[in-house]
Amino acid sequence: MITRDIAAFTAFAGSLAADFGPATARAAFLVSPDGFMRAEQSAQDNRYMADxxxxxxxxxxREHHALHRALAQDVPVVCFPGDEATPDAVFPNNVFATARVDGEARLIVGRMxxxxxxxxxxxxxxxGFFRDTLGYxxxxxxxxxxPCELTGALVIDRARGIGFCGLSERCDEAGAARMHEAFGLRATLMFDLAPGEYHTNVLLAVLAGRAVLVHAGGLQTPGLLPALEVLYPGGVVDLNGLEQAAFAGNAIALASGKVWMSRRAHDALRPATVEALAASGFAVHSVALTAIEAGGGSLRCCVAEVF
Structure with missing residues (x-):
């Protein structure tokens, strides 16, 4: 199923068992911020990018090296070099993603x-690493x-095999359909992002299939929050504007009991948010990424998952 019908999606997704695959990745890869600078093309529709x-x-x-060391506490992490010709490459999850579909390991390459x-x-x-070394x-x-900017536009619950795809200039309906097929998802809900938003993953994060961080104000879809509350009862954490602006929605769980976000995001969390995450079994861990966040993304954007 791929649809804009929230009620139909919720009914179908709610019937699915969490048996699609592992809820968290078995490894991750990063791309070093060599030549990191403002990309004027990307800045056209990324309001989070600094001057x-x-x-x-x-x-x-330095921040990226600290990030590599921190995430390696949870899973093996490979880092590829950056390139001055690709100043945004520090955010590889928009371009590369992996999935296992009917037993086949896949590397998916997006259309930016x-x-x-x-x-x-x-x-x-x-x-070549995925094709020739790992056999994907x-x-x-x-x-x-x-356009289909992978796990920037499409937030996936890997345990149930369902996706939440925000449409913008970075992903249209046809692009969403191509990603739905490439990831082999059981169901994908398409919805519009609010004006000025470019990627779903700065507004929404599914954590190990158990909890959700969401800033409803960035989603031009009033019915989505109630749908999430049906699918993740007791696990929906609604971020306020200050938390979201600090990139608290750009978070990831690489282990079942830890959620990673930037230090800036962590510092912005209200006590109620920390308590809600703890109630779902998540402790917050963070890394300082002030320099990297000038590029208009944060910790989640830096991490390409390997399933």
Missing amino acids: AGAFDTGAAL RHEVRQREAGRRDIR AEVDLSGQPH
């Missing part, structure tokens, strides 16, 4: 909206015309 003077490549490299990011999809080292089949969406 060029706020970019500090040296600081971003902006040319500066389309260059990332051509990386032979990342493609390649599903290449990068050459078709419909």
Whole structure:
């Protein structure tokens, strides 16, 4: 099922067991912020991006190394080098993703909206690592015309095999359908993001199939919050505007009892938010990413999951 009908999606998704696959990734990969700078094309529709003077490549490299070390507490983490020709490559989850579909391990390559990011999809080292070293089949969406920026636009509950896809200039309905098929999902709900929002994953995070961080104000879909409360009873944590602006929605669980976000996001959390996460079995862990966040994304955007 792929639909805009929230009631139909909720009824179907609510009937599914959490037996689609592991709720969290078995590994992750990063791309180093070498040559990290403001990409003017990306800035056209990313309101979170800072002015060029706020970019500090040296600081971003130090933060990224600390991020690598921190995440490696939970899963093996591989880091590929960056490239001055692809200044946004520090956010690889928009371009590369993995899935297991009917027993087949897949590397999925997305179609980016902006040319500066389309260059990332051509990386032979990342493609070769998954194809030749790990034996993953390649599903290449990068050459078709419909934008589909993978787990930036599409937030996935891997345990149930369901997706929440926010539509914007970074992903249209046809692109959503291509991702739904590539990930082999059981159900995908499509909805519009609020004006000025570019990716779902700065507004919504599904944590190990048990809890959800969401900022309802960024979703032009009033019925989505009640639907999430049906699907994740007692596990929906509604972020306020200040928490979301600090990138608290751009979070990830790589282990069943930990949620990772940036230090800025962690510091912005209200006590009630921390308590709600704890009630769902999650302790908050964080890494300082001030320099990297100048690029318009945060911790979740830096992490490409390996399933």
